[in-house]
Amino acid sequence: MVSIAIIGIGAVGSLLAYMAKEHKPTVIYRSEIYGEAIDCYGGIVVQVNQEDHVVEVEHYLTGKAPANSYDYVFIAVKAHDTADAVKEALRIVKDNGIVVLVQNGIGGLELAEKVIGENKPDVGVAGGVLTYGVLRERAGIARITGIGELIIGYKGRKADERLMKIKDILNGNIRIVDDIGPYRWLKLIVNAAINPVTALLNASNRVIIELEEAWIITKMIVKEALNVIKKLGIELPVEDVLGYVWEVAYKTADNISSMAQDIRSGRKTEIEYINGAIARIARENNIDAPVNTLLTLLVRGVEKWRGK
Ligand SMILES: NC(=O)c1ccc[n+]([C@@H]2O[C@H](COP(=O)([O-])OP(=O)(O)OC[C@H]3O[C@@H](n4cnc5c(N)ncnc54)[C@H](OP(=O)(O)O)[C@@H]3O)[C@@H](O)[C@H]2O)c1
Structure with missing residues (x-):
């Protein structure tokens, strides 16, 4: 044993x-x-x-x-x-x-x-x-x-x-x-695309596929992450990444993402290691990632400011 x-x-x-x-x-x-x-x-x-x-x-x-x-x-x-x-x-x-x-x-x-x-x-x-x-x-x-x-x-x-x-x-x-690298990055993109959007809109994953505004933000997050991945030379295990994100959101439509749950319960989120990591690695590689940066700041801001 x-x-x-x-x-x-x-x-x-x-x-x-x-x-x-x-x-x-x-x-x-x-x-x-x-x-x-x-x-x-x-x-x-x-x-x-x-x-x-x-x-x-x-x-x-x-x-x-x-x-x-x-x-x-x-x-x-x-x-x-x-x-x-x-x-x-x-x-x-x-x-x-x-x-x-x-x-x-x-x-x-x-x-x-x-x-x-x-x-x-x-x-x-x-x-x-x-x-x-x-x-x-x-x-x-x-x-x-x-x-x-x-x-x-x-x-x-x-x-x-x-x-x-x-x-x-x-x-x-x-x-x-x-x-494990490509699998971690694929999961990172899914989390980055779904978690902060559902957390800030206080919604289940359904919002990603049903609310036009949410899907526009999701597309921008994925686009920036793909620029980083390209620069790092990582080959993801799926080709249609945006389609994959949509499918995950569709299959988990009724789930409340961990970040949305953390925000609801006043706990610390993993934003710094998800969109924050994309923003940081983009910065280190001279790539623009304003949407991931903004979402990191917004979620961090909610964490710091609640109850004040
Ligand atoms: N849940 C899911 O479906 C799922 C799916 C895929 C990936 N993940 C990822 O998996 C990771 C874990 O998530 P989770 O959902 O299991 O979180 P969780 O339910 O909050 O569990 C984390 C546990 O770790 C404990 N802990 C923290 N520091 C510790 C230490 N130094 N020694 C011993 N215990 C410690 C916490 O204790 P306290 O209760 O005392 O704080 C808590 O019980 C996260 O990165 C998450 O994003 C989760």
């Missing part, structure tokens, strides 16, 4: 625990309410097709799990929480283990590669792109709202045997690829 740890036990962390349930994974949280909930339910409750599954886990508050002990460490925290989670992953992963960051946006994986690479150079650091939908109902309970895929790969290099093995370890639709 391999040893698996999951850092961050919100929506995605719970899905990963469910996928790894045959290996009794360890889950790591930063607030005690998760530990209390897990003890109370006898594990993590994951609802699949209206059926409750209780996943048996070992559980620890961050900093308490044994050091250098896990073959596979999955990080499932929001982008702005990556630094602390990476520190914990570095502490608990075995010297020849694997760390997989399952996260939206650009910036988190780069940080993990740097910190882990400098301290435990034989650890493989990979990125995970998730197209499942998962909702955290409350601490210890999550619901799978849409079946998708978990694509895992190193950035810019081939998968090795350790990484390939994840396909046998996790249950679900898992795909291991040779370069």
Whole structure:
């Protein structure tokens, strides 16, 4: 049996625990309410097709799990929480283990590669792109709202045997690829095109395909992102990117994007790692990205100004 740890036990962390349930994974949280909930339910409750599954886990508050002990460490925290989670992953992963960051946006994986690479150079650091939908109902309970895929790969290099093995370890639709870069960028574009527009219009994803003004903004976001991608020489896994964005919005029309949910509940969004990342990388490459810059400023402004 391999040893698996999951850092961050919100929506995605719970899905990963469910996928790894045959290996009794360890889950790591930063607030005690998760530990209390897990003890109370006898594990993590994951609802699949209206059926409750209780996943048996070992559980620890961050900093308490044994050091250098896990073959596979999955990080499932929001982008702005990556630094602390990476520190914990570095502490608990075995010297020849694997760390997989399952996260939206650009910036988190780069940080993990740097910190882990400098301290435990034989650890493989990979990125995970998730197209499942998962909702955290409350601490210890999550619901799978849409079946998708978990694509895992190193950035810019081939998968090795350790990484390939994840396909046998996790249950679900898992795909291991040779370069995660293009898949991350495609997901980034979808998030950049849908999330801030739905967040600022306080609407479900339906607004993207039904409101002309929203679709005009979406097209501008995608156009700027494609200019960046062209400059970076990245080849995306789909040709008709705008058509792909439209299709995602159509298939998830009734969903409230994570950014819209974060704005509604007064939480910090991942804007800096999504449209903010596109704007930053555009700037670094002397490309104009005024729409992504403006949307970043607007969402950041809403975050800072609410309640004042
Ligand atoms: N949900 C989806 O359907 C979905 C799909 C694809 C991609 N994603 C992406 O996946 C990532 C995770 O999203 P999510 O929906 O799972 O978010 P989430 O439900 O907010 O879960 C994140 C969890 O991480 C915990 N956390 C933060 N820092 C930690 C640390 N240092 N140690 C231990 N736990 C820590 C948080 O704890 P607290 O509760 O104490 O804050 C929270 O429970 C995001 O980048 C998101 O965009 C999500």
